[in-house]
Amino acid sequence: MRFTDPSALLSHLLDRHEDGRAGARAYPDNAAFSSVVEADRFRKKLEEASRAGAVELRMDKGRRAGEVKFVRIADAANLYRFVERIPSGERSASALDELFRRAELSTPFAEQGREAAGAWSRNRKWAGIAPGDIGSLAKALILAQAIHAQQHSGLDYRTFSRRTVSDSKALERLEASVVRALRGAVPDIPEGATPREALGALGLEKVSPPLLLSGPITFGAHQPDASFLGFPADAIDTVDFSRMPEYVLVVENYTSFVRHVTEADPDRRGLVLYGGGYPSAGIQKAFGLIARRLPDEVPFYHWSDIDPDGIWIFLTVERAFGRGLIPHLMTVELAEKHGNPPVQVASRVARADGSILFELIAYLSQPGAKHLEQEELDPMIPRL
Missing domain, CATH: 1.10.10 (Arc Repressor Mutant, subunit A)
Structure with a gap:
C-alpha cells in the first residue's frame, strides 16, 4: 500500500x-x-x-x-x-467501562466483553463489530445472555429482539456476534453451523421452516396423492398413518430427500423426513413426537454428508428422537471410495463415546480423511 x-x-x-x-x-x-x-x-x-x-x-x-x-x-x-489520536488500548479500556455501565452481564458474557476489548486494543474487529462500537457489542452480549437464560422460548427473531434490547432488527444484524458470544457458554453449538442454523437449533427462528415428509400418511380419512407434503412442525399431531411405516429415515439434503421419495421409495414404504441441515428446534420437537408414536420395532435411520457437520447433525437428530439411530449410507468405505479431501480446514469432529458412529468419527479425526456429500450417492431403501 x-x-x-x-x-x-x-x-x-x-x-x-x-x-x-x-x-x-x-x-x-x-x-x-x-x-x-x-x-x-x-x-x-x-x-x-x-x-x-x-x-x-x-x-x-x-x-x-x-x-x-x-x-x-x-x-x-x-x-x-x-x-491527535487516542491509543486503541486506552479507547478499548474506556469502551469496556462504558459496556459495563450499559449492561449487567454474567461471568461468561462479561468475559466475552473483555475479549472484544482485547481485539479492539489491537484495532481489530470482534465478531464483525468494529472497534468502539459499544452499542452493537452491548446488544449482542445482552441478546446472547438472554438466549442462554432461555428468555427466547416461543418467540421469533424480531419479537425477542424488541423485548430484549428495544430494537426489533438487532438480532438479524448481529447474528454472528451473538452466536460467537454464546459459544463460550453453550459448548454443544456445532462449529460448522451458520449463525442462523445455530440459533434455530437453540430454538430461535426468524421464520419457522415447514416439516417435509413422505410415507403412508393420512389426514383424517384423506390420504394425499403426493410424493411428499409440508406443514408446520407443531402440527405433527394431525398426521396419522394408513399403515405402519417399515422404517423412518431423516435426510439432511433436500435434493437427496426428493430423490429418495421419488426414486428409491415411490411406494412410500417408509416415513421419510427432510432434516434441512441443522434441524430447527421445532423440527426436533416434531421428531420426538414421531418417535413416541411408533413402536420400537420400526428402525430409525439418518442420512447425512460424511463430514464433521454430518456427525453433528446425526447426533442432534438422535437426541431429538430419543432413541438409537442407524447411519444410512454413512461409512468409511463409502468415504474412501467416493469422497474427496476437504477444500478447507475441516471443523472439529464431535465426540460421541460409545456412539454407533465411533468408527466414522475416528476416521474423520485423522489427517487425510475424505469427505463425501450425500448427493454423490444414489438413494436406496435402508437394509431393513
Whole structure:
C-alpha cells in the first residue's frame, strides 16, 4: 500500500503499531502526485512529523534524491500526539467501562466483553463489530445472555429482539456476534453451523421452516396423492398413518430427500423426513413426537454428508428422537471410495463415546480423511 495523503500514511503506521507489527514501514506513492505542489505539501507534512519526533524519514538516493523512500515510527507516543489520536488500548479500556455501565452481564458474557476489548486494543474487529462500537457489542452480549437464560422460548427473531434490547432488527444484524458470544457458554453449538442454523437449533427462528415428509400418511380419512407434503412442525399431531411405516429415515439434503421419495421409495414404504441441515428446534420437537408414536420395532435411520457437520447433525437428530439411530449410507468405505479431501480446514469432529458412529468419527479425526456429500450417492431403501 502506498500513499499520497500524509495523514492516511501516519494513521496507517499507527494501525500497524496497534496490530503489534514492530518496525512497520509506510511508503509514499511518489509517482502518483498530481503536481509538484501536492508532492511538496506531502513532504512538508512528513517533515513536520519528523521534527516533532514522531517518525523517521528515509530519503531516496540517486536520481530520486530528495524524495521520501519510506517512513517508520520514531516514537509512538509522539506520533499519537501529532495526529491527535487516542491509543486503541486506552479507547478499548474506556469502551469496556462504558459496556459495563450499559449492561449487567454474567461471568461468561462479561468475559466475552473483555475479549472484544482485547481485539479492539489491537484495532481489530470482534465478531464483525468494529472497534468502539459499544452499542452493537452491548446488544449482542445482552441478546446472547438472554438466549442462554432461555428468555427466547416461543418467540421469533424480531419479537425477542424488541423485548430484549428495544430494537426489533438487532438480532438479524448481529447474528454472528451473538452466536460467537454464546459459544463460550453453550459448548454443544456445532462449529460448522451458520449463525442462523445455530440459533434455530437453540430454538430461535426468524421464520419457522415447514416439516417435509413422505410415507403412508393420512389426514383424517384423506390420504394425499403426493410424493411428499409440508406443514408446520407443531402440527405433527394431525398426521396419522394408513399403515405402519417399515422404517423412518431423516435426510439432511433436500435434493437427496426428493430423490429418495421419488426414486428409491415411490411406494412410500417408509416415513421419510427432510432434516434441512441443522434441524430447527421445532423440527426436533416434531421428531420426538414421531418417535413416541411408533413402536420400537420400526428402525430409525439418518442420512447425512460424511463430514464433521454430518456427525453433528446425526447426533442432534438422535437426541431429538430419543432413541438409537442407524447411519444410512454413512461409512468409511463409502468415504474412501467416493469422497474427496476437504477444500478447507475441516471443523472439529464431535465426540460421541460409545456412539454407533465411533468408527466414522475416528476416521474423520485423522489427517487425510475424505469427505463425501450425500448427493454423490444414489438413494436406496435402508437394509431393513
